[in-house]
Amino acid sequence: MRVLVADRLNEESLDEMRALGVEVRYDPELRAEALPEALEDVNVLVVRGTEVSAEAVHAGNALNLIIRAGAGVSNIDVAAASERGIYVANCPGKNAEAVAELTFALIGCLDRRIPDAVASLRAGRWEKDEYARATGLAGRRIGILGLGHVGRAVLRLARAYGLVPFATSRSLTAAKAAELGVRRIETPEELAREVDVFTVHLELVERTRGIVSRRVLEALPDGAIFVNTARPELVDYDALTELVPKKRLRVGLDVFPNEPPGRSGTYEHPLFRSGLVYGTPHIGASTDEAQTAIAAECVRILRSFVTKGEVPNVVNISATSWSRYQLVVRHLDKVGALANVLAVLKRHDINIHDLDSTLFEGGKAACVKIRIGRRPSEDCLQEIMAFSDEVLHVDLVTLPNLA
Numbered sequence: 331m332r333v334l335v336a337d338r339l340n341e342e343s344l345d346e347m348r349a350l351g352v353e354v355r356y357d358p359e360l361r362a363e364a365l366p367e368a369l370e371d372v373n374v375l376v377v378r379g380t381e382v383s384a385e386a387v388h389a390g391n392a393l394n395l396i397i398r399a400g401a402g403v404s405n406i407d408v409a410a411a412s413e414r415g416i417y418v419a420n421c422p423g424k425n426a427e428a429v430a431e432l433t434f435a436l437i438g439c440l441d442r443r444i445p446d447a448v449a450s451l452r453a454g455r456w457e458k459d460e461y462a463r464a465t466g467l468a469g470r471r472i473g474i475l476g477l478g479h480v481g482r483a484v485l486r487l488a489r490a491y492g493l494v495p496f497a498t499s500r501s502l503t504a505a506k507a508a509e510l511g512v513r514r515i516e517t518p519e520e521l522a523r524e525v526d527v528f529t530v531h532l533e534l535v536e537r538t539r540g541i542v543s544r545r546v547l548e549a550l551p552d553g554a555i556f557v558n559t560a561r562p563e564l565v566d567y568d569a570l571t572e573l574v575p576k577k578r579l580r581v582g583l584d585v586f587p588n589e590p591p592g593r594s595g596t597y598e599h600p601l602f603r604s605g606l607v608y609g610t611p612h613i614g615a616s617t618d619e620a621q622t623a624i625a626a627e628c629v630r631i632l633r634s635f636v637t638k639g640e641v642p643n644v645v646n647i648s649a650t651s652w653s654r655y656q657l658v659v660r661h662l663d664k665v666g667a668l669a670n671v672l673a674v675l676k677r678h679d680i681n682i683h684d685l686d687s688t689l690f691e692g693g694k695a696a697c698v699k700i701r702i703g704r705r706p707s708e709d710c711l712q713e714i715m716a717f718s719d720e721v722l723h724v725d726l727v728t729l730p731n732l733a
């Protein structure tokens with residue numbers, strides 16, 4: 331098995347991969363446009379921020395699994411992978427503490443204007459009157475948009491700072507809000523209206539794209555702190571640029587529209603000239619602790635795939651079962667026994683959606699559960715039972731319609 335690691339991963343994790351008996355090619359400088367050619371005869375691809383386009387997916391003639399070394403899969407064409415039966419997995423939650431820490435570093439900097447104070451001192455000025463003016467954080471209201479792994483880590487830090495937490499999250503029930511000690515708010519716009527600090531922690535999917543709209547930003551109180559360490563596509567940056575001076579917003583960002591593709595380059599955005607805006611170059615997950623945890627999770631996913639054929643954290647398995655019947659066949663563990671059953675189903679034009687086989691102790695008998703889309707005829711069932719020297723029993727179970 332060949333594994334291509336096309337982004338930075340620590341050497342220890344690469345050694346652990348090699349210990350699984352796989353061939354590892356490590357090319358962290360590989361550009362997205364070169365990926366299609368590089369994927370020939372590669373079985374597993376590991377990426378962090380490198381874009382995996384539909385072209386790359388289709389070029390991977392032997393590709394079975396794509397592992398995203400991080401949370402989310404927005405840089406991978408998951409639909410193209412699904413069309414070719416390629417697993418896509420990620421490493422959710424492994425960078426949560428790192429992103430939450432940067433979130434609060436930005437919040438603290440915005441309240442105390444620390445970068446400006448440092449720049450002033452480095453320029454030889456002592457401006458205590460200017461930089462001694464700060465509101466402070468304890469007792470203020472923080473709104474957390476999204477209570478996934480990162481959002482919950484932010485919530486823990488918010489409590490430590492003495493902030494009063496509010497949250498909007500699709501999965502947040504009244505009971506869960508009470509358990510977490512957070513006030514539940516229905517919509518992002520209502521959340522913005524209620525809080526002094528608004529921080530974004532959603533994954534990017536179609537329903538969340540642009541969720542922090544102009545209306546949400548206009549609902550923020552004058553002088554509010556706004557932080558985005560999630561994805562730029564979640565926020566209307568044009569509206570944000572316009573509203574920063576009008577509402578005296580204090581803004582902290584780790585993600586930006588049209589970021590440079592490499593690890594170095596130049597970048598400009600009118601936001602930086604609009605008012606009190608601090609930014610970092612998309613480094614939220616970039617701590618040693620987070621990268622070690624993510625690398626270890628990549629190894630765990632690969633190990634499970636190699637040794638058990640299972641993919642932890644897979645994101646593109648159909649949540650809806652299209653199967654309406656399950657054929658349960660108990661048979662002797664003989665060469666060709668299962669093949670004969672499958673051949674009968676093929677002759678009767680019955681498509682198999684899923685198959686699970688169990689071998690019993692002693693290795694003499696097995697049971698296979700075959701999920702199918704339509705009911706087999708009595709003739710079909712009789713043909714299967716006709717293999718009486720190997721088929722012990724056949725049951726047909728009607729499955730509930732859970733679509």
